[in-house]
Structures are given as structure tokens and as C-alpha cells.
Amino acid sequence: MLKIGVFGVGHLGKFHLNNWKEIPDIELVGFYDPNDDTANEVAEKYQLTRFTDADTLIDASDAIDVVAPTTYHFELCEKAIKKGKHVFVEKPMANTMEEARQLVNLAEESGIKFQVGHVERFNPAFLALKDMPLKPMFIEVHRLAQFNPRGTEVSVILDLMIHDIDIILSIVKSDVKTISASGVGVMTETPDIANVRIEFHNGCVANLTSSRISMKKMRKIRLFQKDSYIGIDLLNKKTEIIKLKEPGDANVFAFDIETPSGTKTIAISNPAIPEVNAIKKELEEFRNAICNNTKTVVSEMDGLMAMDVAHQILEKIGNNVITH
Numbered sequence: 001m002l003k004i005g006v007f008g009v010g011h012l013g014k015f016h017l018n019n020w021k022e023i024p025d026i027e028l029v030g031f032y033d034p035n036d037d038t039a040n041e042v043a044e045k046y047q048l049t050r051f052t053d054a055d056t057l058i059d060a061s062d063a064i065d066v067v068a069p070t071t072y073h074f075e076l077c078e079k080a081i082k083k084g085k086h087v088f089v090e091k092p093m094a095n096t097m098e099e100a101r102q103l104v105n106l107a108e109e110s111g112i113k114f115q116v117g118h119v120e121r122f123n124p125a126f127l128a129l130k131d132m133p134l135k136p137m138f139i140e141v142h143r144l145a146q147f148n149p150r151g152t153e154v155s156v157i158l159d160l161m162i163h164d165i166d167i168i169l170s171i172v173k174s175d176v177k178t179i180s181a182s183g184v185g186v187m188t189e190t191p192d193i194a195n196v197r198i199e200f201h202n203g204c205v206a207n208l209t210s211s212r213i214s215m216k217k218m219r220k221i222r223l224f225q226k227d228s229y230i231g232i233d234l235l236n237k238k239t240e241i242i243k244l245k246e247p248g249d250a251n252v253f254a255f256d257i258e259t260p261s262g263t264k265t266i267a268i269s270n271p272a273i274p275e276v277n278a279i280k281k282e283l284e285e286f287r288n289a290i291c292n293n294t295k296t297v298v299s300e301m302d303g304l305m306a307m308d309v310a311h312q313i314l315e316k317i318g319n320n321v322i323t324h
Contacts, residue, residue, distance in 0.1 A: 002287060005061035006031040007054070007076050008068030009042045012090065016067050017046055019280040023287060029060045033068075058083055063113070063290060065283070066090060070154060074099040081106045081114075088286045090117040091166070092158050093303035097311055100304050107300045115286045115296035116303030118166040120219075122278040122285070125232050126167065128239045128271040134171050134230070136223040139206040141168070144214035147187055155190035156183070157310050157317075161210035166298070166306040167221065174202035176309060181316040186213050196313050241269050 004020055006013060009031050020028050030049035033039045043050045051057035058064060058079055063086035066076050074094045077087050081103070093116045094100040107114040120126060141164045178199045183191030193211040200206075219234035228243030245254050245267035252267040282297070289296045 001025055001027045002290060003027050003029045003060065003062045004065055005029050005051070005057040005063075006065045006067065007033075007057070007072075008066065009033045009038060010035075010067070013067035014042070015279050016065055016283065017042070017048070019277065019283055020065070021046070022280060023284055025291070026287060030057055032057045055079060058085055061085060063088065063286070067117075070095050070158070074103065077103050077114075078106060081110050081112055084110060084112060086113040086286075086290050088115045088117065088283070089303075091162055091303065092154075092307050092310065093300065094307070097307060100307050104300045104304050113286070113289045113296055114300040115282070115289065116298045116300065116306075117282060118163060118298045118302070118306065119278050119282055120163045120167055120234060121170065121298055122276065122281040123234045123237070124273045124276045124278070125234050125237045125239045126221075127276060128273050129230065129232070132230070132241070132271075134223060134225070136171060136225045136230075137204050138224040139168055139172075139204065140222040140224075141206065141208040141210075142218050142220050143208075143210045144216065144218040145212045146215070146217060147192075147213050155314060156192050156194055156210050156212050157196075157313050158307075160212060161194065161196065161208055161313070162306050162310050164208055164210070164221065165309050166302065168198070168206050168208075169305055169309065170302070171223070172200050172202070172204050172206070174200040174204060176312075177201045179309070179312050179316055181313045183317040191314075191317055194313070194317065196316075198309070237273055239271050239273065241267075241271065243267055 002025060004026055006016060020026055028048060030051050032051045032054050039050045064080045066073055066089040070092055073089055077089055080087050094103055143160050143164055145160060176198055181194060181196040183194035186192045192213045196208045198206040217235055221232040223230040231240040245265040249267050252269040254265050254267045256263050256265050285297045
């Protein structure tokens with residue numbers, strides 16, 4: 001039985017608690033949250049022990065789940081790693097690049113399992129492509145959200161776009177060559193909307209737009225590669241593949257088009273979307289990595305690389321940000 005201690009039981013932390021309670025071979029030993037109102041509500045609703053000392057909860061746990069504000073990530077993760085405890089931490093993994101690098105070094109030295117909560121890796125629409133070879137040369141991403149004061153202590157880059165940065169880095173097997181970016185602070189002192197162009201050494205280009213001041217929600221990724229186009233709707237959990245038809249393609253809608261090089265047959269398919277709760281799936285995979293001594297799906301290095309690109313973007317936006 002793996003003993004889990006949860007740090008931070010606000011909006012997202014409650015989702016984590018609900019999912020931990022459904023995962024086999026897990027014992028929730030308690031939680032830590034400095035907000036008395038939130039803590040009392042959670043202790044009663046979940047019948048869980050509230051710890052008022054972080055070290056005591058870490059000592060009582062085999063692994064910790066950090067869902068606290070980003071400014072507390074380093075302190076809690078460092079304490080846990082030095083005590084030999086496994087760590088799951090929400091994105092971004094730390095508040096600064098220096099903190100993130102220190103956590104990577106600590107995790108690698110200690111040999112504990114460390115996973116970063118880039119939950120979109122476990123989105124059913126993305127998981128539907130696990131058997132398809134992805135070698136995109138152009139990527140277009142739109143992540144639009146309605147304004148919510150929660151989370152605005154960090155820029156839209158670290159709040160929203162970092163999800164897509166992580167997915168892109170997991171797909172494109174090449175180093176970043178150049179980054180260009182622009183952003184505007186409309187409702188807050190940090191960028192609320194940003195557009196970014198990332199060029200990779202293999203020639204792939206990714207164009208990302210993230211906004212937290214939109215009228216409608218959208219989370220779409222479009223991948224363009226040789227002979228195929230893949231559309232991933234992360235919000236509505238739908239995936240579409242349009243490609244040149246190959247022998248053996250089944251369960252596809254196909255039609256012919258005339259091109260300068262002759263007739264081509266186009267196939268359109270919608271791969272089966274697995275019925276997966278993304279948060280539960282990422283926590284299950286963290287448990288599996290610990291119990292089976294395997295690599296975490298989103299490692300500390302993955303978290304560091306996503307943060308590195310995000311901070312390069314923030315540096316590019318720099319003094320060009322227009323605040324209200």
C-alpha cells in the first residue's frame with residue numbers, strides 16, 4: 001500500500017483527492033493546506049487528517065503530491081526528495097529555472113521517482129494517437145480560455161501555454177533552434193495573450209497562441225506532416241486524421257482528388273478515443289512508476305525542458321509587454 005500525502009487542497013487539489021481515492025493500492029495519509037476554511041472543509045468531507053506541519057506529513061508518506069501554488073513547489077519538493085520520498089508536482093515544476101535545475105539534480109542523485117503534472121499528455125484525444133508515427137513539420141496550436149482570476153499570479157505562458165510546449169517537445173524529436181514571441185498584459189501585469197513561433201533544428205515550425213481573456217474556450221493542436229494532417233481537439237476529446245490512403249486502411253472515409261501528379265485517394269478517419277480520466281491516469285502512472293520501478297511518463301527533465309522554453313518565451317516578450 002503506497003502512502004500518499006497531498007499538499008494543497010484548493011480547486012485542483014480536490015480533483016486529485018477524488019482521483020486518489022479511486023486508485024487501488026493507495027492510502028491517503030492526509031493533507032497539508034494553510035487555509036483553515038479550506039482545510040476544515042476537506043477534513044470533514046473526505047474524512048482525512050489535516051497536517052499542520054509539512055515535514056510531519058512528508059515523514060508519514062511514501063510519496064507526496066504537490067498541488068500548492070508554484071511559489072511553494074521548490075521548498076516542498078526539496079524537503080521530500082532529501083527524505084527519499086517520491087514526488088508528483090503540478091506544472092510548472094518550480095518558480096524559477098534555478099529551482100527547477102536544483103530539483104532535477106536532487107531527483108537524479110536520490111533515485112526517487114519524480115513526475116510533473118503535464119496532464120494534457122494523458123488527454124484521451126492525444127492518447128488516441130499513441131500508435132501513429134508523428135513527425136510533424138508544422139504545428140499550429142490554439143489554447144483559449146475565459147478570464148479567471150485563479151492562476152493569474154503567473155503569465156499565460158506558464159499558466160496555459162506550457163501544456164502545449166510540453167506536448168510539442170514530446171513529439172518533435174529535435175532541439176529548439178529559435179524562438180520569437182509577442183504578448184500583451186490586458187487584465188493583469190503579466191502576459192494574458194501571447195503568440196509564439198518555435199523553430200526546431202530539423203525544420204519543424206510550431207506556432208502557438210494562448211489567451212486567458214477569450215470569449216470562448218478552445219484547445220486545439222493541428223499537426224502537418226508528409227502525407228497527413230492530424231487535428232487534435234483536446235477540449236472536446238476528438239481526433240481526426242486526414243492522409244493519403246494506403247493499402248489496408250480500414251474504417252475510413254475515402255475520396256479521390258486530382259493533382260498535378262495524378263489521382264490521389266484521401267482517407268479521413270477518427271481513431272477510437274479511450275475512455276480515460278486524464279488526472280486519474282497521470283496519478284495512476286505515477287503510482288505504477290513507483291511500484292514497478294519504471295520511468296515516469298513526464299519526468300523531471302521533461303518538466304525542466306518545458307520550463308526552459310517557457311522562460312525563453314517570457315524573455316523574448318520581455319519589455320514589449322503592454323500592460324493596462
